[in-house]
Amino acid sequence: MGATALILFGGPVVIGTAAGYLSGGRLSRLPDVRLRWLWLLWLAAAVQVTQLATAGLPSAAGRHLRAPLIALAFALALLWLGVNAQGQTRLFKTGVGLALTGAVLNALPIAVNGRMPYNPSSAAVARLRTGSQTAKNVPATRNTRLLALGDTIPVPPLHAVVSIGDVLLAIAAALLVATAMHHPLNAAREGNQPCPTPSPGSA
Incomplete structure (x- = not known):
């Protein structure tokens, strides 16, 4: 994983951890999140890896396989988030809701374009080479649909372009980590620990 990807994915986790500590949470409570x-x-x-492998297929075959595989990967991840939101706190559910919204906003332009489109102008601001294509990204053209939901937000310090959905997913990740550090199960156990019985003569 490159430095840019590491910061983009790990940054929200670090921010969430810091916010959790500042609000009285503890990393020791994370194991209680089932x-x-x-x-x-x-x-x-596995579906995502398969989708990336379609880059080596002929353009027509890859294009027809790419969108369904991306949609399936998103659907599986969304289902997992929905299952684990049950019985959690309101803040945790808010984080899940933000993650679901961000994932859907990312999935829409991918579904209608086959890959996530990016704005070449935004890529230039971020000092990226414009016009390049990958298994996941394609430069926007006149025929691109829902470009507003694509990668249009330049992040020059990281040489990256992100989408509105990416921003929501980053906020969701930070919120979920911070909230999990306040998990009530461990907090309740800590609060219900019996006080030590003083030994005779200790007074």
Whole structure:
């Protein structure tokens, strides 16, 4: 993973951890968050790897396979988030809602264009080479649809262009980490620990 990707993905986690500590949370409470159906995430990751492998296919075949695979990966990840939101706090559910919204906003331009479009002007501001294509991104043209939901927000310090959905996903990640550090199960256990009985003669 490159430095830019590491910052983009790891930055919200670091910010969420800092916010959790500043608001009285503790990383020691994270193990009490019971995550269910983790196999959905593994399956979504496998689908994503398969989608990236379509870059080596002929253009027509890759184009027809790419959108359904991306949609399936998003659907599996969204299902996992929905399952794990049950029984959680309101703030945790808010984070899940932001993540779902961000994922949907990212999925729409991918679904109608086959890949996530990016604005060449924004790429130039971010000091990226314009016109390049990858298995996940394609430069916008006159025929591009829903470009406003594509990668249009330049981040020059990171040499990256992100989307509105990416911003919501980053906020959601930070909020989920900070909220999980206040998990009530561990907090309740800590509050219900019996006080030590004083030994005779300790007074």
